[in-house]
Amino acid sequence: MRTATILLLLAVLLFAVSVIASGIGPYRIPPLDVLKAVLRRVADGSDSSAIDTVLFNIRLPRVAAAACVGAALAAAGAAFQSLFRNPLVSPDILGVSTGAGLGAVIGILLGLPVVMIQALGFGGGLLTVVVVAALARSLRGSGDVLVLVLAGIVVGALAGAGISLVKVLADPYDQLPAITFWLLGSLAGVKANDVAATAPVVLLGLAPLILLRWRIGILSLGDDEARALGVEVSRLRTIVITAATLVTASVVAISGVIGWVGLMVPHMARLLVGPRFDRLLPAAILLGAAFMVGVDTLARSAARIEIPLGVLTAVIGGPVFVWLLARNRRKLLP
């Protein structure tokens, strides 16, 4: 009952942050007008005022994209933490983000259109995980978790080297700034059709994580105990890795590489609802979405220029994470 209340409050928080964020910017819209405009649009589909233009073409797609990114990274982080029985891992652990980054910067280097850059980013992320899994399997047949993590670090480092090479090769006046900005993460260029293309993929990846959340929590007890409790560990692990990679790669493709969210948000959610994964996952999804909408609003409105998201999440995430650990050592670290 308490968990349900907290989840309801988090949903209200996400809603409030989204409405307020939609009103903030060079053209200010009061929250009430945002709600009115949305209701009017839903009711008769009319699209006339300046408010509508700003809201539906610029603000709302960006808010929705931020919510998708935050929800996806937080869910993937929470799932990987349970899977690897380690509260300190995040989607980066399998080289997903770096692999997606490599795919995307190659797209920029080749001067491909945005859609192709996203597709390459997505493909890079998935390919990385396939290579990591194959490498781990060939090293140790049963897919030992530690071998998987090591393979992730190795392949991630290779992808990182590839990114550095692309940066050296890139045109320093035209391509390099775009690459750098992309690697730091940004939602500045997000359009409504990007969101329409990404959101279904994110939902597709989140669905198995949400449906199987009780069993995913059992994985945190270790392979032998989980199997003795009736869980088909290797099958479930494949599903979780595939789903978490899918959501990570698909949001990296529209937002670039954004660190810290996948690590920090699950910890904040754990403080609210405890470590049980079936309660943690929905809390992390709602909190991650709200957090990202807030941070992205800060990124586009706090200064004259767009602040890269990766910079903001690191500046906020690093200290907050240390503070969380220091204040809650007993709750977070056994």
Add this chain to the structure above:
Amino acid sequence: MTLLEARDLAIGYGRTRIAGGLNLSVMAGSVTCLLGPNGVGKTTLFKTLLGLIPPLSGTVEIDGSDLSQLDRQTIARQIAYVPQAQIAEFPYTVIDLVVMGRTAHLGTFGGPRRADHEAAMAALDKLGIASLAERDSTQISGGQRQLVLIARALAQRTRIVVMDEPTASLDLGNRILVLDTIRGLAGSGLAVVLSTHEPEHAFVVADRVAILGRDHFATGPVEAVMTSQELSQLYGVALNVEQTPSGRLVVGPA
């Protein structure tokens, strides 16, 4: 009634063979105690009996069905595992940990319901640790943690329980409590298999004994197997089984 039966079992990992020619049959309502020196493969045998690793040869049958033909959920409704107590990576509460024992009875997409919480509380109650329910399982004593894991196995409602050194980290009081509990489980019709480093626990709690030595496996009623000669050979030091004036059997250096 035989619930768990191993036939001509060879155990090990991959190409490493640890022991072979093992025959074991465990009856409902009985306690079987597995004795053996360190590193001889007791845990490996347990993992094979639980179907966590495949046997190198031979078969394990649960209630007449070949273990290798059953899926994990079916196995987990028949046989529960109490591992050696270790601290979980996440600070689950005691009740959360015990409710996890209900997993085999839940649907693929389901979580625990009220009845599952009640089964978990009943299991804690049975072991007299209901007051620990809301405590952080990483902040309780090793003995309490062991009792929590036994409670989780009870919540699993299986007919067979396999316990890996359940008395290893316990003080005297908790050890007696756990041994009494094990006897009580057998009294209620369960088949219990446990390993221990204390031969005297076998005299207290077991109906049958299995001893696993370097090149030797024997099984039978307690008094028949646990002779001075057999134990001396098993542990590689001269041992003597004596009876105290009160009638208790103790093992000491010869």
